[in-house]
Amino acid sequence: MPYSELLVRPMREELTSAGVQELRTTEEVDAFMNEKDGTAMLVVNSVCGCAAGMARPGIRLALQGDRRPDRVATVFAGQDLEATARARSYFADIPPSSPSIAFLKDGELVYFMPRHRIEGRDAQSVARDLTQVFAEHCAVPAG
Amino acid sequence: MGTFHQGKGELHGITVIVDTTGPEIFVGRCDDMDERGIVLHDVDVHRDGDHGRSKEDYVRRASQFGVWKKHDRLFVPGDRIASVRKLGEV
Numbered sequence: 001m002p003y004s005e006l007l008v009r010p011m012r013e014e015l016t017s018a019g020v021q022e023l024r025t026t027e028e029v030d031a032f033m034n035e036k037d038g039t040a041m042l043v044v045n046s047v048c049g050c051a052a053g054m055a056r057p058g059i060r061l062a063l064q065g066d067r068r069p070d071r072v073a074t075v076f077a078g079q080d081l082e083a084t085a086r087a088r089s090y091f092a093d094i095p096p097s098s099p100s101i102a103f104l105k106d107g108e109l110v111y112f113m114p115r116h117r118i119e120g121r122d123a124q125s126v127a128r129d130l131t132q133v134f135a136e137h138c139a140v141p142a143g
Numbered sequence: 144m145g146t147f148h149q150g151k152g153e154l155h156g157i158t159v160i161v162d163t164t165g166p167e168i169f170v171g172r173c174d175d176m177d178e179r180g181i182v183l184h185d186v187d188v189h190r191d192g193d194h195g196r197s198k199e200d201y202v203r204r205a206s207q208f209g210v211w212k213k214h215d216r217l218f219v220p221g222d223r224i225a226s227v228r229k230l231g232e233v
Contacts, residue, residue, distance in 0.1 A: 115209065117231050119158065
């Protein structure tokens with residue numbers, strides 16, 4: 001059963017205030033996933049402690065770097081059920097995990113950070129891993 | 144830094160690999176662990192050699208993408224446990 005929207009709103013805003021697009025319907029998920037060009041990151045947000053203490057702050061830190069994905073979006077597991085199910089359907093071979101982070105290049109999954117790579121760490125470690133992925137796959141910003 | 148709840152051990156909330164002295168190996172989120180055994184949530188189990196995969200093959204795949212749960216909750220007795228490791232550290 002979803003939590004109160006009042007409780008969850010700050011968890012949504014922690015990402016949206018960093019420029020992450022929130023996908024709340026299946027149509028929004030399809031539109032995001034069907035755009036294949038360039039780099040994209042999809043975050044499965046959640047109410048759990050490792051999303052609060054590690055994933056969301058780690059993502060915010062990583063997005064402050066010079067290189068970042070062309071597009072970044074999020075769905076909220078346990079809250080936006082249909083949107084989350086649709087997002088997971090694009091990665092049908094990967095067990096559901098929240099929080100988790102998928103990174104795509106030209107529509108292909110090139111990196112996946114499941115929950116067990118987030119829990120038990122700190123935000124800086126999560127940010128460091130994401131920054132390495134951005135460095136490998138994202139274009140250098142025009143100077 | 145784990146997900147801390149009162150009275151739970153340091154592995155509480157962490158996804159662990161529980162290898163046994165037998166053919167089974169388990170992956171699940173630790174609820175609590177003491178000398179009696181370990182309680183896991185959202186647990187997958189693999190038997191050495193199933194689907195042509197050794198325990199090591201299974202762990203390698205699990206460490207990349209996670210596991211599909213077969214049990215909501217499961218207890219592994221202490222006398223069957225050979226080792227407990229964090230999946231995130233494999």
